[in-house]
Amino acid sequence: MDINLYRLLPSVDEVLRDESIAHLLNDNKRENVVKIIRRVIEKYRMEINNNVNFIVDKAEIIRQVVNDIEMRKLMNLKRVVNGTGIVIHTNLGRSPLPKQIKDNIWEVASHYSTLEYDVEKGERGSRYLHIEELLCEISGAEAAIVVNNNAAAVLLALSTIAKGKEVVVSRGQLVEIGGSFRIPEVMMQSGAILREVGTTNKTHDYDYINAISENTALLLKVHTSNYKIIGFTEEVSSSRLVEIGLKFKIPTMEDLGSGVMIDLEKYGLEYEPTVQDCVKAGVDIITFSGDKLLGGPQAGIIVGKKKYIDLMKKNPLTRALRVDKLCLSSLEAILKIYRDSDPVEIIPTLKMLTKKENDLYNSAMELKRMISGIPGIKSEILKLNSMAGGGSLPLENLPSYGVAISVDGLSTNGLEKKLRQNIIPIIVRIISDRVTVDVRTLIDDDYQIIVDALKHIVEVCS
Numbered sequence: 001m002d003i004n005l006y007r008l009l010p011s012v013d014e015v016l017r018d019e020s021i022a023h024l025l026n027d028n029k030r031e032n033v034v035k036i037i038r039r040v041i042e043k044y045r046m047e048i049n050n051n052v053n054f055i056v057d058k059a060e061i062i063r064q065v066v067n068d069i070e071m072r073k074l075m076n077l078k079r080v081v082n083g084t085g086i087v088i089h090t091n092l093g094r095s096p097l098p099k100q101i102k103d104n105i106w107e108v109a110s111h112y113s114t115l116e117y118d119v120e121k122g123e124r125g126s127r128y129l130h131i132e133e134l135l136c137e138i139s140g141a142e143a144a145i146v147v148n149n150n151a152a153a154v155l156l157a158l159s160t161i162a163k164g165k166e167v168v169v170s171r172g173q174l175v176e177i178g179g180s181f182r183i184p185e186v187m188m189q190s191g192a193i194l195r196e197v198g199t200t201n202k203t204h205d206y207d208y209i210n211a212i213s214e215n216t217a218l219l220l221k222v223h224t225s226n227y228k229i230i231g232f233t234e235e236v237s238s239s240r241l242v243e244i245g246l247k248f249k250i251p252t253m254e255d256l257g258s259g260v261m262i263d264l265e266k267y268g269l270e271y272e273p274t275v276q277d278c279v280k281a282g283v284d285i286i287t288f289s290g291d292k293l294l295g296g297p298q299a300g301i302i303v304g305k306k307k308y309i310d311l312m313k314k315n316p317l318t319r320a321l322r323v324d325k326l327c328l329s330s331l332e333a334i335l336k337i338y339r340d341s342d343p344v345e346i347i348p349t350l351k352m353l354t355k356k357e358n359d360l361y362n363s364a365m366e367l368k369r370m371i372s373g374i375p376g377i378k379s380e381i382l383k384l385n386s387m388a389g390g391g392s393l394p395l396e397n398l399p400s401y402g403v404a405i406s407v408d409g410l411s412t413n414g415l416e417k418k419l420r421q422n423i424i425p426i427i428v429r430i431i432s433d434r435v436t437v438d439v440r441t442l443i444d445d446d447y448q449i450i451v452d453a454l455k456h457i458v459e460v461c462s
């Protein structure tokens with residue numbers, strides 16, 4: 001090995017003296033810049049170690065240092081383009097919030113606020129007040145509280161109402177959601193005792209009735225939001241469960257999961273029990289997510305009878321599960337959209353779910369048109385099925401359109417990877433060995449971002 005190759009490596013000081021690096025010291029800590037220079041030089045030392053013929057170029061080292069420092073500035077948690085067609089994509093942050101509410105959030109985030117302050121009385125107030133009235137007005141419930149997510153809502157409700165006592169649940173409803181939320185396990189964490197009744201496909205009202213004893217604290221119904229049992233099946237309706245509860249003086253609870261507040265059937269989607277229907281049926285405690293079909297921020301919303309919600313507010317667990325001001329301000333703004341406007345017109349999750357096939361086709365045509373000018377790219381309109389996702393509407397195949405894209409000289413996996421590694425990552429599906437973008441989940445300038453990324457990929461490849 002020619003030892004002189006190592007001599008060609010510049011010293012840290014030499015790199016620091018370079019004009020473009022000196023420039024970086026204006027808005028980067030010197031110690032960090034030095035650390036990155038050392039790391040880059042070390043990397044090249046290793047290259048020389050591994051490859052006798054490796055030629056070191058000082059300009060290349062400086063370029064690498066500048067690039068590494070720029071990359072460090074980029075946020076790790078950042079926006080992506082969702083080209084999967086999965087509307088409530090848990091890995092991609094579930095529901096995007098509407099632009100209309102950004103000022104509300106920023107006002108509260110960047111100033112002091114009435115978070116726990118009662119302006120009328122000039123004393124400490126409740127952080128739940130901001131959304132409680134709204135939730136009651138929209139859902140028809142007596143009271144409401146919000147916690148970190150729906151898993152927390154179920155945990156809090158069970159711990160408050162049923163600790164050390166039995167909760168009766170149908171065997172057909174012992175759900176697992178997204179890996180870590182399982183009804184039997186949440187039950188165990190809460191200190192409640194699971195009393196399973198019925199069978200996987202059929203549970204009758206007498207199954208609940210026969211299970212009731214002096215040890216029963218709650219009758220629980222769980223919405224099987226991410227699967228359906230079809231065929232020879234039977235489950236007890238919310239209103240029948242409420243009748244049984246009233247007769248035996250046992251409260252009823254329903255974990256709705258998705259928590260839809262509008263009638264989806266009106267838009268040609270399958271019926272999904274609404275929060276309002278559940279309140280109307282007389283269920284005492286109802287829990288649902290803020291970021292599934294509601295289309296808001298991550299939150300666990302509990303609505304129901306004041307008697308039980310008041311008990312939950314006093315549970316010390318509530319303090320550990322509480323939501324912050326960013327969540328509350330965005331949730332309040334979202335709920336106001338439900339109260340005052342047509343949520344389907346404004347809330348992205350609902351807008352995407354209810355997009356018309358014809359509009360989707362036109363959007364796909366538009367994307368294809370925008371791409372078609374780029375040399376070396378082939379694209380084709382495809383008919384697709386998108387999914388609601390997030391454990392919602394499991395049987396719903398939402399007819400959609402997309403564009404299959406290929407780049408000359410790049411494999412399907414190669415293109416998928418390059419799109420994923422774009423500055424704004426573009427997440428796609430591979431369908432029949434082709435990179436496919438479903439237009440259902442594209443938002444405003446996503447189209448341009450895809451076009452720019454493809455232009456860049458073609459340039460680098462040729």
Ligand SMILES: *Cc1c(COP(=O)(O)O)cnc(C)c1O
Binds near residue numbers: 149177225290391
């Ligand atoms: C999604 C879901 C949960 C978990 O809700 P998170 O908001 O993700 O905590 C619990 N129960 C049901 C039925 C669900 O669909």
